[in-house]
Amino acid sequence: MLRSGSAQIFRQLVRYTSTDTSLILERSINRVQLLGRVGQDPVMRQVEGRNPVTIFSLATNEMWRAGEGEATSTGDISQKTTWHRVSVFKPGLRDVAYQYVKKGSRILVEGKLDYGEYVDKNQVRRQATTIIADNIIFLSENRDRI
Structure with missing residues (x-):
């Protein structure tokens, strides 16, 4: 009983029905959290x-x-850096x-993913992935402040 009651409440939270019974709007989630270092001073x-x-x-x-998961994990350490474009509106x-x-x-950036297209200066159509920031948490000490 508890399980079916919980499921029913959950369905009500994530699903909205309009007066038109053929239209069902469901909620979805687009959330991103990134913890990293800023690569360039911001531009507005x-x-x-x-x-x-x-x-x-x-x-x-x-x-x-390298070789992680094997009995003897003595391989070299490898690192991959991924760059993200962050936009704050x-x-x-x-x-x-x-x-x-x-x-x-x-910093820690919380936000959502956004995919878009643009035409570059050579008139070539490009795709871009952007993080739209909702929150920024500063983790570095700011030594310039008094």
């Missing part, structure tokens, strides 16, 4: 007719030992990120 850009956006890059590292967070995020800072 503004396209005509749109709100400004603060943009910076964030590096995350994945490390592993939220007005207060956008300004804080522009002012306080600095190259080399260690």
